[in-house]
Amino acid sequence: xxxxxxxxxxITSSWLPRASQLxxxxxxxxxxxxxxxxxxxxxxxxxxxxxxxxxxxxxxxKNKSSGHDEVLLAxxxxxxxxxxxxxxxxxxxxxxQAIPEKFTEMDVKISELxxxxxxxxxxxxxxxxxxxxxxxxxxxxxxxxxxxxxxxxYSLTDFVKVIEAGPQRNxxxxxxxxxxxxxxxQLQMMSYxxxxxxxxxxxxKAYANFSGLIPELVPTIGETFAxxxxxxxxxxxxxxFENGGGRKAKNHDEAEEVKVPPIxxxxxxxxxxxxxxxxxxxxxxxxxxxxxxxKRVAENIRSYKRGATxxxxxxxxxxxxxxATTSDGEAPKPSPIIPTPGADTGDVIRIEHExxxxxxxxxxxxxxxxxxxxxxxxxxxxxxxxFQNNNSILSGFTEFIRSQAIPAGNEKDPRPIKYxxxxxxxxxxxxxxxxxxxxSSLGVDVAGDSINSARDNARANELxxxxxxxxxxxxxxxDVPYPADQTLLVIDPPRKGCSDDFLRQMLDFKPRxxxxxxxxxxxxxxxxxxxxxxxxxxxxRYEIESIRGFDFFPQTGHVEGVAIxxxxxxxxxxxxxxxxxx
Numbered sequence: 001x002x003x004x005x006x007x008x009x010x011i012t013s014s015w016l017p018r019a020s021q022l023x024x025x026x027x028x029x030x031x032x033x034x035x036x037x038x039x040x041x042x043x044x045x046x047x048x049x050x051x052x053x054x055x056x057x058x059x060x061x062k063n064k065s066s067g068h069d070e071v072l073l074a075x076x077x078x079x080x081x082x083x084x085x086x087x088x089x090x091x092x093x094x095x096x097q098a099i100p101e102k103f104t105e106m107d108v109k110i111s112e113l114x115x116x117x118x119x120x121x122x123x124x125x126x127x128x129x130x131x132x133x134x135x136x137x138x139x140x141x142x143x144x145x146x147x148x149x150x151x152x153x154y155s156l157t158d159f160v161k162v163i164e165a166g167p168q169r170n171x172x173x174x175x176x177x178x179x180x181x182x183x184x185x186q187l188q189m190m191s192y193x194x195x196x197x198x199x200x201x202x203x204x205k206a207y208a209n210f211s212g213l214i215p216e217l218v219p220t221i222g223e224t225f226a227x228x229x230x231x232x233x234x235x236x237x238x239x240x241f242e243n244g245g246g247r248k249a250k251n252h253d254e255a256e257e258v259k260v261p262p263i264x265x266x267x268x269x270x271x272x273x274x275x276x277x278x279x280x281x282x283x284x285x286x287x288x289x290x291x292x293x294x295k296r297v298a299e300n301i302r303s304y305k306r307g308a309t310x311x312x313x314x315x316x317x318x319x320x321x322x323x324a325t326t327s328d329g330e331a332p333k334p335s336p337i338i339p340t341p342g343a344d345t346g347d348v349i350r351i352e353h354e355x356x357x358x359x360x361x362x363x364x365x366x367x368x369x370x371x372x373x374x375x376x377x378x379x380x381x382x383x384x385x386x387f388q389n390n391n392s393i394l395s396g397f398t399e400f401i402r403s404q405a406i407p408a409g410n411e412k413d414p415r416p417i418k419y420x421x422x423x424x425x426x427x428x429x430x431x432x433x434x435x436x437x438x439x440s441s442l443g444v445d446v447a448g449d450s451i452n453s454a455r456d457n458a459r460a461n462e463l464x465x466x467x468x469x470x471x472x473x474x475x476x477x478x479d480v481p482y483p484a485d486q487t488l489l490v491i492d493p494p495r496k497g498c499s500d501d502f503l504r505q506m507l508d509f510k511p512r513x514x515x516x517x518x519x520x521x522x523x524x525x526x527x528x529x530x531x532x533x534x535x536x537x538x539x540x541r542y543e544i545e546s547i548r549g550f551d552f553f554p555q556t557g558h559v560e561g562v563a564i565x566x567x568x569x570x571x572x573x574x575x576x577x578x579x580x581x582x
Contacts, residue, residue: 068116071522074209075114076129076154083126097125099155100145107163108132110139115202115522117186117557129154133268134180136190138166146269156269168194175231176280183268184279185555196224196551199559203549206521206561211529222548225400229392230554234281235314235372236389237290239264241297242273242307260298261307281555286312288347289362313363313383314391315370318356374398374433378460381427381453388429390552397550398433404546404564405434405488407513417512419482422490423502425468428454430490430517435466438488443468444476475501477509484510491516497523507535514542514565521549521561528563539569 100106108121108130119135121143122128131154132143143157159180162169174180174188187195203221207213227233241263264276277294278287289312297310349360363370366384373379374394381387388394410416418439422431425443427450435441435458443466445451451470458466471479480487489511491498497520498506506514514531518524534541542565549559 071206071209072114072116072118072131073152073154075112075116075120075205076131076152078209079111079120079122079129080127080153083122087126097123097128099128099148099150102145102148104145105142105160106145107140107142108157110135110137110141110166112137113198115205115557127153131156132159133157133186134159134189136166136168136194139169140164140166158269178274178276181267182264182274182276183266184281186557188555192226192230192554195554196226199224199549199551202557202559203521203547203561207525207528207547209525210522211525211532213529213532217532217544219544219546222546224549224551224559225393225396227390227393227551227554228396229390231280232283233390233392233554234279235283235286235391236387237279237282237286237312238309239276239279239290239293239312240273240307240309258301260301263294263297263310282312283314283360285347285349285360285362286314288349289364292347292362293364311364311366311384313370314372315361315363315383316373317359317361317371318373319359320356374429377433379427379429379432379453379457380460382449385447385450385453386426388552393550393552394429397552398429400548400550401430401490401515401517401562402434402437404515404562405437405490405513407566415483415485417486417488419487420490421476421480421482421487421511422492423476424492424494425454426450426492428457428466428468430492430515431466431468432457432461432463434488434490435463439465440482441466442481444471446470446472475505477505480509485512487511487513489514493518493523493527495520495523498527503527503530507531507538507540510538510540510567512567514563514567516561516563516565518561518563519552519558521559524561524563528565531565534570536570541568541570542566543568 110119110121110132112120113136114120114131117133119132119137119139119141121130121132123130130143130145132141135141140163142160142163144160145155145157147156149155162171165171168191169189170191171189173191176182176185176188179185179188187198190198200221200223203224207218207221211218241261243261262273262275264274266272267274277291279290280287282290293310293312297304297308347362351358351360363383366382368383369380370383370387371378371380372387372391374391375398379387388397405420406417420431420434420438420441422428422434422441422443423445425431425445426447428443431441431443431454441463443451443454445454445468448470451468454468458468469476469479489506489509491514493502497518516524516528528542528544531542532544545564545566547561547563549561552558552560
């Protein structure tokens, strides 16, 4: 038996697991000394390599960065390391190669697909990478070089055309005329099976690149949970436009026609808006809303002194059929929550079910009330507030969380888990859908409006054992009324992940079981590593039971992650056997 050191970012001390081995060199990871400086990729430093004007941002903590650029750079560095290793094995010569000038067109072959959804192509000497959107491994494509980051050994390029398609490319699957220019989708040319496999790989790389954990501590990543709908699933779209018509230059003729600016989303690799007439990812009513809102903006463009971000949000009302009865023989109840009158586009789509009719409307007012159903649970929220944007996956997603909430054998435990604490609860998705499993449930969120919506939702779903409190999640544990040994903690933080204070206080509280839901698997990997490292002084750490990705956004490079963790303790130090004395 021997002790081996592994490192976790942001933690200066290291736990010494007794039965582990050093992490081997893999496609993702090259070991570094435990006390070595933290690489820039793992630090939340300003992105100096990006040209152009940078918007002012609040100062953030170090070692917290797992954004798009850092994730892309991790994949680039790993590809270059593998290329160098192959050259070393073949005794390849270090041939110098000039970087092409900007706007040069050239042909490249895609080596792999990055976690950002961009293809990566190596230069001929294997020492430089070209980032190519809208490509898959094996593609030979023509690209135009648009931006250099020579110090980081890569350049951004625009996709021009396919010279020879790779085995995973099928352009017949593309379902949008803007694909190849719009920044919204990356993977439409891939089969859905290949998309799911790629997203599983994203989760694997997130834990390899951003957790610092040795492989023995990370379980095999589960297969990506598929979305029932691959198009027409988005219940929310937020197109935008710049430069309204209300701001006029001197001597501007009032009667002169004002040109309507592009209304839509940004071009890939540009800070320019692309005019989008339709988005096939949107639900039917949201797509209708996009058409009507574009028309409204065009007719009223002079009223906009600046640009604006528009909102199209699906809202659903269930209307009982007069002759319908439920499974218990009673007539279905009318919807307990009514959306804000007059806040929609006026269009209605009706979908008939056995016991009710669903009426779909498109809400365009951020402050109006929207309504959404997950199975038979009803949720209301401000239309502009956060709620999951793919309703088709929510039934399976919440059922999976329910199946993982209670550990096996809980009913035989003398102190079973019977309390739920939902941090970052929002309008109560998890608190409410998990509530029937628990004696008492509490949701906490920093947003007062979300808590008000959550309380309304608990009443609408007739859940008296469910409560909500407005408080900062970073200091919530001091007032938790539940015993930690009998508490499940659910956390669903924003993309930046959990704060240091939150993780420290969570380790102080020591909940028995944790379900970590994340829209950014890279920050999730970082935070989960802190939980696994734990706090030796408090004799608390966590073991990962399972990790799985969920495809909330088909056709894009985005994947959500769910990690299940169980509390454990540090191994006891072995003592020398006692010997008898005369």
